[in-house]
Amino acid sequence: SPSIGISIFPEDGATAEHLIKNADIAMYQAKAGGRDQYRYFTSEMNTLAQRRLTLEHRLRQGLAEGEFLLHYQPEVDLATGRITAVEALVRWNYRGEGEISPAEFIPAAEETGLILPLGEWVLAEACRQIRRWRDAGHASLSVAVNLSGRQFRQKDLAQRIRGILAESGLGADALELEITESSVMENPDRAAVILRELRAAGIDVATDDFGTGYSSLAYLKRFPIGKLKIDRSFVRDITTDKDDAAIVGAIIAMTENLGLRVVAEGVETAEQLAFLRAHGCGYGQGYYFSRPLPAEALDRLLAVDQGRF
Ligand code: C2E
Ligand code: MG
Ligand code: MG
Numbered sequence: 001s002p003s004i005g006i007s008i009f010p011e012d013g014a015t016a017e018h019l020i021k022n023a024d025i026a027m028y029q030a031k032a033g034g035r036d037q038y039r040y041f042t043s044e045m046n047t048l049a050q051r052r053l054t055l056e057h058r059l060r061q062g063l064a065e066g067e068f069l070l071h072y073q074p075e076v077d078l079a080t081g082r083i084t085a086v087e088a089l090v091r092w093n094y095r096g097e098g099e100i101s102p103a104e105f106i107p108a109a110e111e112t113g114l115i116l117p118l119g120e121w122v123l124a125e126a127c128r129q130i131r132r133w134r135d136a137g138h139a140s141l142s143v144a145v146n147l148s149g150r151q152f153r154q155k156d157l158a159q160r161i162r163g164i165l166a167e168s169g170l171g172a173d174a175l176e177l178e179i180t181e182s183s184v185m186e187n188p189d190r191a192a193v194i195l196r197e198l199r200a201a202g203i204d205v206a207t208d209d210f211g212t213g214y215s216s217l218a219y220l221k222r223f224p225i226g227k228l229k230i231d232r233s234f235v236r237d238i239t240t241d242k243d244d245a246a247i248v249g250a251i252i253a254m255t256e257n258l259g260l261r262v263v264a265e266g267v268e269t270a271e272q273l274a275f276l277r278a279h280g281c282g283y284g285q286g287y288y289f290s291r292p293l294p295a296e297a298l299d300r301l302l303a304v305d306q307g308r309f
Pocket of ligand 1: 088288
């Protein structure tokens with residue numbers, strides 16, 4: 001699956017150095033287009049490349065300056081009302097000016113490859129935090145970390161994660177990974193190998209945003225995945241739209257039959273919660289329980305709220 005960038009003398013540059021630089025920009029576009037293709041250099045690419053460079057520079061600086069932080073959102077066992085896990089969600093406090101949403105910078109981090117050091121930091125920080133919570137008495141609390149496609153494709157992923165867990169003195173039961181359907185489907189054969197390695201290391205993997213991809217059912221059977229997170233877009237209207245209600249009801253029934261755990265994302269109201277409980281949904285996450293919060297704020301929720309929801 002090569003990516004090839006092409007620049008032509010003399011239109012695209014008068015020196016070898018310039019030609020190679022522009023070919024590199026074109027190659028980058030080929031990669032961004034999904035690999036296995038070629039692109040000729042165009043001058044518009046230059047503007048795009050400039051913008052990417054600026055963002056890349058800022059991301060790099062942000063990493064060096066420690067501008068990233070994690071918020072945590074509880075996942076609640078709907079049968080007991082207890083918080084069983086938290087999802088780590090990254091935030092960027094750019095130059096201390098306020099938080100930038102991951103929706104804005106994760107794609108750029110992914111494009112530039114900076115997702116690898118950033119993702120590694122997220123994993124390590126989430127593990128350090130769960131260690132603190134476990135030491136404070138929340139002995140079975142675990143943390144879910146989102147993995148980007150690029151991280152998921154790393155050859156030595158399972159090994160790296162084992163190393164990170166060991167550094168915090170944690171077993172594999174402390175960590176769960178969330179991946180999207182599209183990062184699995186980009187290369188299903190390779191994904192199957194990686195997922196088996198993770199499973200062998202005892203690390204549970206959840207499918208995030210379930211229902212928004214296109215491949216859902218086939219790979220649930222084929223891949224060792226322990227958990228499904230039903231995308232917020234289906235949960236939103238379960239009490240008003242009978243199609244969404246039917247879809248969510250069916251997903252819950254299906255996961256039960258397949259022996260998977262199921263989490264409803266984006267639970268915002270008591271009515272949605274009642275629907276999910278009535279249909280036997282195992283877990284819920286959403287503003288109804290709590291927004292994503294800094295660790296200290298979650299401390300309080302963990303201390304007083306066990307069993308409240
Ligand atoms: P996600 O993994 O599906 O995370 C859930 C998103 O839904 C979070 O947005 C969360 O704040 C939001 N949310 C939770 N409950 C509710 C609710 O009741 N209502 C509404 N309207 N929204 C709710 P956030 O934090 O902005 O993250 C967006 C996405 O960015 C995440 O979606 C995830 O795909 C990605 N992301 C976040 N952190 C990381 C990270 O460390 N690494 C990677 N690769 N991706 C990350
Ligand atoms: Mg997630
Ligand atoms: Mg999600």
